[in-house]
Amino acid sequence: MNATDRTPADLLRSALAADPARPLVTFYDDATGERVELSVATFANWVAKTANLLQGDLGAEPGDRLALLLPAHWQTAVWLLACSSVGVTVCVGGDPADADLVVSGPDxxxxxxxxxxxxxxxxxRPLGGRFPQVPDGFSDYAVEVPSQGDRFAPFVPVDPSSAALDVGGTSVTGAELVERALAEASSLGISAGARVLSGLPYDTWEGLFAGLYAPLAAGGSVVLCRHLDEVGLDKRVESERVGVVLR
Structure with missing residues (x-):
């Protein structure tokens, strides 16, 4: 993190400038056997493409509210940072009827x-695969995002004092989110280069900080586990060189 970082998107830009090749998000789904590892550069590329989709094709503007109906997943992490890049407020598990846009999983x-x-x-689906048939009334993210640009610039600079994230009706600004992420990283013992394994869901503040924001703010990385298999946990901690386990 740099002293000028005021939003989660700023944190990602600083991570990209510091070491684009290091792992940032390693995702496991123990129900399917899926493993995906994204370096800072690869993750930032997905964020840029998603932000371009959000701002360009979907017409999202700063201050819009997006209901995010997704589990803890690497693509969810991408959407969280893409919204921060545009200035859209993410309402995790929010009511779609009260939102300007909605992003949904299959369930x-x-x-x-x-x-x-x-x-x-x-x-x-594994490897970011498409729906066999696009659901009526929806755009398929896996179809729309590949053609988006690899670089993103917001039409309007993002205001760090605007609402960035809402969980359970409690919202924080971009600046507050960065401050809280740093505080959580310190309290959890997450330092630069640390590997954090999180089996927590993304529908709570605890899960969001453990599974994304705190490692990002501290210069660490996250091993994000969905449907965590406790039997193989010790082996994974060893193979992924994990220093902090949160589940």
């Missing part, structure tokens, strides 16, 4: 249809 499509704005669906 929440019915609820997501309550949104009157743009709707994006993610299949959450």
């Amino acid at each position: 929440s499509l019915d609820a997501a249809r309550a949104c009157s704005g743009e709707r994006v669906a993610l299949a959450l």
Whole structure:
């Protein structure tokens, strides 16, 4: 982190400038056997493409509210940072009927249809695969994002004092999110280069900080585990050189 970092998008830019090749997010789904590792550079590229989709094709503007109906997943982490890049407020598990846009996984499509704005669906298949058939009323993220630009510039500079993240009706600004991420990293013992394994869901502040924001702010990385298999945990901690385990 640099002293000038005021939003999560700033944190990502600093991480990219410091060491683009180091791992940032390593994702496991123990129900499917999937493993995906994204370096800072690869993660930032996904964020840029998603931010371009959000700002360009979906017409999102700073201050818009996006209902995010996704589990702890590497693509969820991408959406969180893409929204920060545009200035869109992410409402984790928010009511789609009250949102300007909605991003949904395959298990929440019915609820997501309550949104009157743009709707994006993610299949959450291994390797970012597409839906076999695009759900009615949705854009398929895996179809739309590959053609987006690899660099992103917001039409309007993001205001660090604007709401960035809402969880359970409690919201924080971009600047507050960065401050809290640094505080959480310190309290959890996450330092530069640390590897954090998180089996926590993304629907709580604790899970979001452990599974993304605190490692990013501290210059560490996260091993994000969905459907965590406790039996193989010790072996994973060893193979992934994990220093902090949160589950």
